[in-house]
Amino acid sequence: MKLKYFNSEQLYWLAEFGRSRRKISVDELKRNLHLIESPVFFLSTGRTGTQWFARLFSFAKGIKAYHAPAPDLASQNCYAYRIQKEASLSREARDEILGHIFLAGREQYLRYAYKCKRRYLETNNHITFFAYAIARLLPQASFVHVHRHPGDFASSGLKRRWYENDPTAIRQIVPVEASASGSWQGLNPLQKIGWLWKETNEFIEDFKASVPAERVFTFNFSSMNPETLKELLVFTGAEIGASKINSLMGRKLNDQQFQASEKYKSWSSQDKEELAEICRPLAAKYGYTL
DSSP states (O other), X not given: OOGGGOOHHHXXXXXXXXXXXXXXXXXXXXXXXXXXXXXXXXXXOSOSSHHHHHHHHTTSTTEEEESSOSSOOHHHHHHHHHHHHHOOSOHHHHHHHHHHHHHHHHHHHHHHHHHTTOEEEEOOGGGGGGHHHHHHHOTTOEEEEEEXXXXXXXXXXXXXXXXXXXXXXXXXXXXXXXXXXXXXXXXOHHHHHHHHHHHHHHHHHHHHHHSOGGGEEEEEGGGOOHHHHHHHHHHHTOOOOHHHHHHHHTOOSSOOOOOGGGSGGGSOHHHHHHHHHHHHHHHHHTTOOO
């Protein structure tokens, strides 16, 4: 193989996936999406170990795992949320629109996964609100729902100053109902982050109820241990040795440093109750105490 016959784009995908073992054009891919072998997509609020999971699955033979492929689809994910909440279009029409957006960002990843005989796995939380469209486009795909204690999630969001007019505001969902605008502005950042946790996980729960149970695995990040990870690996069909799992368990990626007062356990009773008022029913379903 002589590199002088490759353009820069081909060299990029060669570096990402390795040497191609079969051919398929983008147009052929779109007509034959069923050929993509058992891709896996993680659904979550974010701040649930998504980068760590991508690292874990990078050690699985035959799997190409991504945490934040480009484009990351963050602002498009917010659009996906809004168009589904407005419900001005049929589910089929919404899925078609969102399917085109999703493929615009992922068709080359899926194409090279096929060309190089690799399974595609993405842990990026910014595809969460594309779940229905992905399930329709790729009926062979499976999904992993990762949730985390809302207090720990909110602590992380507060540390990152979410919903405080920060530069990442375009990457965060907000209510779309016109009647909610006034009440939304009256919420503090903690309450808004609590709403984000509830709204995202409720969307995922509705999605899970719409697909066969065997297509979805639910994972509690707050009580992660080697045994629950083994169950996840069985679901995804990934083979990773116990020694590798144990060595990774103690390593945190994209971790935040908190002062004791910033952690949920040290919050005031008022702050805890503000979060509980929003998250309590769903938190109880997941076994979390607020």
